[in-house]
Amino acid sequence: MQPQKTDLARTALQAHRAPLDMRQRRLLILCDGQRDLVQLGQLVGPETPAMVIQLIQTGYLVSSAAAEVTVAAPAAPAPSVMPTAALAPVTERRRSLVAARIYLLDILELQRHPQAAALFHTLQQARSDDAVMAALHAALEALPGLTSTGYAGRVRQRLLEVLPTAHAERFQIAAV
Structure with a gap:
């Protein structure tokens, strides 16, 4: 088939x-x-x-x-x-912080803006889980200013699908 x-x-x-x-x-x-x-x-x-x-x-x-x-x-x-x-x-089995990081790095790389490049560099250099989560949060906060609001919302939704459950919950609490 x-x-x-x-x-x-x-x-x-x-x-x-x-x-x-x-x-x-x-x-x-x-x-x-x-x-x-x-x-x-x-x-x-x-x-x-x-x-x-x-x-x-x-x-x-x-x-x-x-x-x-x-x-x-x-x-x-x-x-x-x-x-x-x-x-x-x-989907639960496939969740990982590394996958979320790579996904957002790819999204930031597509943006043709100096702020996106700076966020890309920050996320790329983050080593600890807390530093990665902070960089992911900062990038998602800035994304609506770099792209359309709808696109930024879809990126956020996809990121939450990939993040491990514990990190996704912390991420959603921090967004509130």
Whole structure:
């Protein structure tokens, strides 16, 4: 089976407003009709078949081999109506401060502003967990002034998805 994106998926990837987590977005990007389920599994991880089934059921992917999806379905956990709800344990397992740091470093690197460069340098040089958290917080506070408010909000949401639960809770308390 070689899943392909639908028009809904292309729109969701361009708009950044779909209810997809980072792993689902990554899978959608990789589903180009050229890669089969085994190749996608090597790139994304062992939960790929379940994610493909969820994305097919929600209309983001189509497959020319629908019979293979039916065969793969019993081995995968039962999909839910909300694609992100069934992936909560997987997302929890993938949370790390290093991933959050790398994500925000990449976002700051995309900004063409001297303040973003300074924040990038500060985050890059942070060594302790507290210093990294302070740098992440400072960068998120400054991001709405460097980009649109909506974009900054999406970055904040994605960052909270990647941060370990304890750090995310501290981060949200500090934001209040």
